[in-house]
Amino acid sequence: MNGKPVLEVTGLTKAFGGLTAVNDVSLTVGQGEILGVIGPNGAGKTTFFNVIAGSMPPTSGSVHFEGTDCTGMRADHMARLGMTRTFQITSLFPALSAFDNVRAATYRTKSTGWMSAIFRSTAYRTEEEAVSEAAREALRFVELDSRADVIADALSYGEQRRLEIAIALAAEPRLLLLDEPAAGMNPEEGQRLVGMIKNIRDRGISILLVEHHMRVVMGVCDRVVVIDHGIKIAEGAPSDVVNNPDVIRVYLGREAVSA
Secondary structure, eight states: OOSSEEEEEEEEEEEETTEEEEEEEEEEEETTOEEEEEOOTTSSHHHHHHHHHTSSOOSEEEEEETTEEOTTOOHHHHHHHTEEEOOSSOOOOTTSBHHHHHHHHGGGGOOOOHHHHHHTOHHHHHHHHHHHHHHHHHHHHTTOGGGTTSBGGGSOHHHHHHHHHHHHHHTOOSEEEEESTTTTOOHHHHHHHHHHHHHHHHTTOEEEEEOSOHHHHHHHOSEEEEEETTEEEEEEOHHHHTTOHHHHHHHHOHHHHHO
16 A cells, blocks of 8 residues: 555445445555456445445445544535545536536535625635636546537547546545546547546545456556455455456456366
8 A cells, every 4th residue: 555544444334135235345545546446247346436435324334534434424525525436327417518517516615605606706706716717627637628618418428437537626636436437438548548547646636446447457556456246355466466366266257267
């Protein structure tokens, strides 16, 4: 692990009746680290993300972010603490422009109230310009500044994925959770994503990444955690994890290990 812990997850479990989707999983993300979470379909990765980010409460276990116990805290509270996320399926305002989608996310950082808005105070106008500039900068970062006025529904799928990253960054996180950001991208878009994730880390933002595309995982992750049927089965450097017999068995079948 690199640097001081930013996220500490201990014994996290999420059960739905008789089904345990996540079973006693623990991990730590260090400051400035990119930690990947991989596993086959149905392994419990997105449920694990949902519990960490506050979309659903855990059955047991704990989540600490920068030393604060935020176990079971709602997603909006987690965002205020400095943890934001993207989704496996894009979650945008389809009828709003790319610029307005990102601008909406910046309001988490606003301090002026409704009275200032009604009377258009100097503080309000100054803050509105700062909000707009933050939105423009986020779009520049994901290379969508030329598409700022295009409604989200008219963007290509790859552009929508990048727009969602811009929205998450506009909320000024210190930890970013990316849920399969390369899903549906072609190889060129995937390679662009690898560079973008590295640039996000260079900004001092730690990253927890769920991803199926192993080329992306191998290209950006410092460490990798493998989950299968809700259980953590491996953890380590990417090159070590992909050669782990248990991981090979999960992805390729028992016969591949014994062959």
